[in-house]
Amino acid sequence: MPSFGRTLREIPPSPLVTVERLLRSGAHEAPVGLQQGRTVFEPCARPRAWERAEFGISAHEHAPPGGVPALRRAFAEAATARRGTRVDPEQVLVTSGATHAIAVVLHAVLRPGDEVLVLSPQWLFATGLVWAAGGVPREVPVFLELSRDPGFDFTAAIERAVGPRTRAIYFNNPNNPTGFRLDEPALTRLAELAERHDLWLIADNAYENYDFSDGGFIDMATVGTAAERTFSVHSCSKTYAMPGTRAGHLISPPGSEEVLTKWSLHTLYSVSTAAQFTAFEALATPAAELAARRERAAHAWALADEALEIPHTAVAGGLYTFVDLRAYGDGEEFVRRCARAGVGLAPGRVFGEHCADWARICFTAAAPRSVVEAIGRVNTIYREGKGER
């Protein structure tokens, strides 16, 4: 696997761990931990009561920086089932949402000025996260090209963007905002390219539950030998419809635990214990229920696709389509006009430098009837605007 960038070697491991280990080693029958700041005081507010036995920790108690062990085990078991190869709980880092997972990875792998290739258009905070970690994002337009022409040689485009400072490739599959999905042959070529240049792969799997294709979601870590260089980012926000919970997780190649946990600790110490319990409960959602949600999203897409009179990307997965406003002319103005008509669209340029004349539509943002009605208004604005030109 590639090497880490800023490993925080300036920060020594905590000797408190040694104290804890000695205390637990059973040398004394009645240990008293005066080493930490834990108090016997009752919490002033309890986010939720649950049986301590079930989760091993109460809501007001500090979780360990890597995550509550019961939740790490549960995520590792789910990943083992999905991948078909064993994922160890030590490979799992519980994070404060997928955003935090990506931030931790970027901080850990980048030295100042290192570059990250961002397959574009991309999730709107991806490039900002690279800047914040001291790196430089390089957008590589591939998804609109692939949407138009599935034969487009996207790895050649990526290859041209690789430079001496390139350290990682970030991609979101199924892709937000286009709904395009890289299939197994495509992911294989991407993995080979990463191996050729010894790059990390940051696979953002936020929309894993909404892959409408027959084969279903493909975990990058199951493709060839990609697991040794892949950071898999998982979110509860979309899969379980609870973005306010802020509980995501990261699955990393073995041997990454220490540096990633250190980075996570030095951004927020640990993830909210109640948020981790909520994720733990959500993990018990029956597969049939998750499949029903996927069906519902696919149905919403079919309705939106039928209603839209503007050229737009074909959605293989995710909750969005990207509409092509080049014939209209001014994408930003179009978005403002829609907003004044009571329909919110996301302007294309937040998803990529080359996307100013595009806009994103979330087709599950409202009940299907409302979405179709809103698309009707959008069509009218498009038709009238195009006529004006």
Added chain:
Amino acid sequence: MPSFGRTLREIPPSPLVTVERLLRSGAHEAPVGLQQGRTVFEPCARPRAWERAEFGISAHEHAPPGGVPALRRAFAEAATARRGTRVDPEQVLVTSGATHAIAVVLHAVLRPGDEVLVLSPQWLFATGLVWAAGGVPREVPVFLELSRDPGFDFTAAIERAVGPRTRAIYFNNPNNPTGFRLDEPALTRLAELAERHDLWLIADNAYENYDFSDGGFIDMATVGTAAERTFSVHSCSKTYAMPGTRAGHLISPPGSEEVLTKWSLHTLYSVSTAAQFTAFEALATPAAELAARRERAAHAWALADEALEIPHTAVAGGLYTFVDLRAYGDGEEFVRRCARAGVGLAPGRVFGEHCADWARICFTAAAPRSVVEAIGRVNTIYREGKGER
């Protein structure tokens, strides 16, 4: 006020905000927001039900990156009452605990290689947070000196450590691990020094509820003109005994909101909505209850002080005392020996490079009787070890 370091100017402000504003401006009677990824799906797990009206947002919904408005207002009101001058909700950033608040500030003010003076001994993650933000921590030993001699000229010691790259001073008051408290004249001298060198002040107020002195807790932002250069870090962990909640907040000089929110967003998007609600509930804790907890901690300190046969710092506030093991000789070995005897102490060196022969005791970590009994064991180990030498 001093200037910011890395302001993330590479990241443009979001045009989604413009869309939202236009949608809300009331131009249309039935707006439909298709611009974001919010879905109509029900959450798979609910951390806690509460009336939406009370807090303006449900548990599974994304909070705004700056924090839930109701909570920012509540924190601003509390700060206004404490300071006696108006604090605007825009000055409040809700963070994932005090750790995250400090990380955000450090990222925002430091350019790579800039220095932060850390008044030492210090909270054990303070120097690591500076490294993680790309800065260089410089420990300035002051609290043990002040504990021995209240007349110690601590600002002269700080003054000697100021260099061309110094950007900020971090301090924790009342101090963890010594229990020393900088009083108003001391804080005034510190503020004057910061103004003289145009430095930021990062005031870590984690133990604000446990100031046992007659005057009580002093908010650095109320001292002279310090408010214009002070980042006040507040925690729910100690005040409300709920470290697992991970809801802290930062109060900053006016005009800092944009850059700080951007940094926070690019570490974790937003703080868990349920955690914010828990903090909102905790804020309603009666002042008498908080005073009772302070009394209880002061009582625990009195018992520990009486029981300890090892030289230790006099505690004016906080939940710890720092024991002096120089006569014993090997502080690390002492801590290991205590752990084997079932008593956890925190080894001194995590609190400062010059503290290897010290150890920290948390006197509220267990019921008073257990703490006193544990201190008895610690005394025995000290006595015997000293006798061996």
